[in-house]
Amino acid sequence: MDDALLGEFINESREHLANIEADLLAIEEGGANIDEELVNKVFRAAHSIKGGSGFFGLGRVKELAHKAETVLHMLRSRKMAPNAEITNVLLAAFDRLREMINRPGESEAADISDLSVSLTGLASSYLSQEEKPALVGTVTLQPEGGGPAVTLPQVDFDRARQGGQTIYAVDYDLVHDIERQGRTVLDVFSDLWQTGEILDCVVDFDSVGTLEDAIGNQLPLRLVFATVIGPGESEVLFPNMGGKVKVLFDPAKPGKAAAAAAAVPVDPTDRSDRSDPSDRLVAIPVAPAVRAAAPVAAPKPAAQQAAPPPAQAQPSAPSPVAGPAAVEDTIRIGVGLLERLMNLAGELVLSRNQLRAAIAQKNSQALATADGRINQVTSEMQDAIMQTRLQPVGNVFGKFPRVVRDMAAALGKDIALDVRGKEVALDKSLIEGLSDPLTHMVRNSADHGVEMPEDRVKAGKKRQGTIRIEARHEAGQVVVEVADDGKGIDPERIARSAVSKGLIAAEKVQGMSAQEKVALIFLPGLSTAEKVTDISGRGVGMDVVKTNLDRLGGKVEIHSEPGKGSTFRIKLPLTLAIIPSLIVSVEGRRFAIPQINVEELLRVQPGNVKTRIEVVGDAEVLLLRDRLIPLVRFADVLGLAPTYVDPATGRRETDRRSRLADRRSPRRTLDEMAAVGAGEGAEAATATAVAEDASRERRSADRRRNPAGALEVAVVTTGTQTYGLVVGSFHDNEEIVVKPLGRHLKALGEYAGATILGDGTVALIVDVAGLAAKADLAAVSGTARAREQAQAAEAERLTDSHALLLFHNAPDELCAVPLDTVLRVERIGPDEIEAVGGRRTMQYRGGSLPLVTLADVARVKAIGEARDLAVIVSSVRGREVGLLGAMPVDVVETRAVIDQTTHRQRGVAGSAVIRERTVLIADLFEMVDAAFPEWGAERDAERRAVQASAKVASAEGKGAAVLLAEDSDFFRAQVKRFLEEGGYTVLAAPDGQAAWDLLEANLDRVRAVVTDVEMPRMTGLQLAQRIRGDERTAALPIIALTSLAGDEDVSRGKAAGIDDYQVKLDRDRLLDRLGEYWAAGARAAPSG
């Protein structure tokens, strides 16, 4: 029984405490404009906690609540205006109360002295000089009708008075007045507790006597009791007590309370008859500094102790009250919903009875009725029960104002929080699971996202940063976003960090888009903060967030723009449990499509295929009333060979149609669509097609005209995208239980989960958005502009970005070499350089390293007197050479266009504008050739032999040539130059498609192919595949030049048909290999 009561008290207190935080923050915001109602609300919460805790012997809780109450009282009576310091202390006090309420058994041992001091300090510092004694002063009241005076602490008296309460002095005799009236002491006191506050209780110890005396004759005590029940009704409280009840203070007659409000300090050491001092503000010695200050002087000790203290005292004291920590395992449900459930339960009983009767009578009609009814009631009940689990997301959002406020203060930033969509409802388990990830994201935004105020102003932003938390429904899912307008996420930094931590190979990173790089943030072990702050943790965060969300069946996306801000978008299923879905089958396998995603179902008769299905650009689309939607053949996505049942033989045959569209289907380009407009175009097409069709129909019995050849199309939507999914056949609508996919299958974006169907087979649940992504659908907008944009984006993606090593020549002259050609960079002083015979060298790795500077070969400034030199070591013509420059050096990745004319001269390949400065790009090969002409002699001799044969071949073969495909103008020009110098004729193309076209036009001339890998329109791998796939060209040797040279890339290249994979700009290697192939006259044996 005790446990139940205690449990109830704890639950109630929890409810009070749940809202207090938000209320306190609101009070703080209100500032001097004190919302009395709100303060009252918090006050009452503290008050009831205080009251109840006394009941259960939770003395510490009571003490703390009481002290908080006092401060709140002062707020309420406008003796102080809320500010950050006060709010902090109150927040801390209520936090501690919450902890103590949650662990009532340990609460008695809790050390609350720090908070006590803070609260008392606050209270005292905000009282004026005259009022301060009230804290420790007392008031003496004379009872009406005579009798000894009663002395009360001023605070208690004030409070009662302001509460409009009457104060009574009651002389009880426990024995006579209670026991002999047939009541128990406990009952009496319970009543008193409920109706007011016992300000004091003095038991006359002496009159009880000792063991020598007779016990049980009397037990007098005097009670001082404050209650709203006035003198007129006091009989109810104290029946048959007559003159023993005296009024000390009647709010209706306030004048009587005049009595000496003298400063009679309560002596804290006097415990003679004040056995329980914890329920009043004892005069704790407050620091003199505090007392001296008259107006608002924030006491330092109070402010600093706003933070919760460390470990609690060891319970050596008397053992505490019952119970381990109470776990939050309750839920609040609206009464309306409960009633609905009750009704449904009743209905269910009725339906069951009906069913049993029908079975007994074997009445099939009645059975059908009962079936219908049970079905209905079950559905409704399931719906209602699921609703009980739905909670507003606001429950989780509620704590963030505090989190953001505290973090902003701790970090010294100015951050506003914008919360939207608090009422969006989610399953309870999802809400709980969301709490931690959200917290982490919000902390991340505050810590790493939003910049310091000064930085923001410098960047032209508002001083105050904003973090937005928003929840909304979208296409059958719940979307929760945490967005900030801070400095965004730099994909390069993340990528570099991931590589440097060994979390991912450098080669893999090179091919990634910015979005993919940002997504690296989810790798375990990543934290890019220079200073790992306590607040967001040690980079264990984001991967844990993702794991948690995965477990809930949710996904998280990051959208970020460096400098502007970041948005983390979490998508969650509405419910984990049961969803209505459409079952479809494809090639004998069944799948479920969530009903919420299904717009409509279509069957396209074979005769209508040519009119309703069109080919636009590269894709097939379906004409649906007034718009075109893309078509996806499910079988294709699954990689299953589509089949059909031959109407003649009844056998299943492979459907060789590579397209759904008929040969007769109209083909258009996107531009035509835009120009003509879909409606008109379709009509025109229909007209001609009908005419054609009419004539053909008569000719043959067409397989396609058989209903078995009809197309079943489910028009599905993700909310933003709609497309038609071609399936084998439709089945029923069923309610299915969603099971999450196992770990191994989670990466499959096209499935959202799995379920077990009625007959026991497993069906995968389609993720409509994921399927669209896998099928590579772009919205068919039908305008040329959209296509342009798409192409531009594609081009952007495939544009070479050059990795350059920047160094200085003259102090104001920046130069660069492609990073790929650099072996090492060494830092030296000028004294390490040896000048011998007009040449410069240095001792290096046991040998002599020849040095060359740009000024040696080109008309640029000399390095000058620089003391801090850099030697960039590369390999040219098989030897190591050092390019001499000056520090500092830097590495950049830039997409800047390389100008190959303006600064072009021997030794300088071109220039580019990087970070607003002109950078000369050095051509190392030219420099070496110019500085050390003798190096090339031997090699050149060999080459001339090759060239001779090449020229012979050229003469014979009418100018044999090398096909060069490279999209970067700069590299294309470079490589072309090398090749031409090597004696080859070069046919150059800027992308794979152009290269193929060029090849087709010059089939008899091209004897070898040199190609880049990353190119627009057709990549190098695709080109290779094409070449190998065509008999006319299959034997051509193909050399790939690329900056991607990891093992994966090499094997992929080999698989595509590339003979040799070379890293960009190793001229010698390229010429050597090309020479081999050329001389062999055919593909060399596959190189290892």
Add this chain to the structure above:
Amino acid sequence: MPGYTVENKDGTCRVSLAGDLTAALVPALQQELKAAVAGGATGVIFDLGGTVMLDSSGIGLLMAATNSLRAKGGRVRVVNVSADIFRLLQSMRLTARLDVSVRAGEDS
């Protein structure tokens, strides 16, 4: 069955209540305590582990015992009280004087 047990050891008298401490029990207990005090006990421990109800006689007994012991420079402790009883004694401002402590982990 007496409803309580008394154990005298090393100058401390421990009274363990099997049930409620009410008027019925008080006279007998009072005698026991008187004897103990006369016998030189300087401390009395009331173990109310089994007690649910405490009436005014019971309270009176505790107070009387306290008075007696105090006069001799001894002390009284009341241990293992239930939450209800504790709160009652606390309202009466008796918990310090009687040195009352609450029982740990109820399993009722």
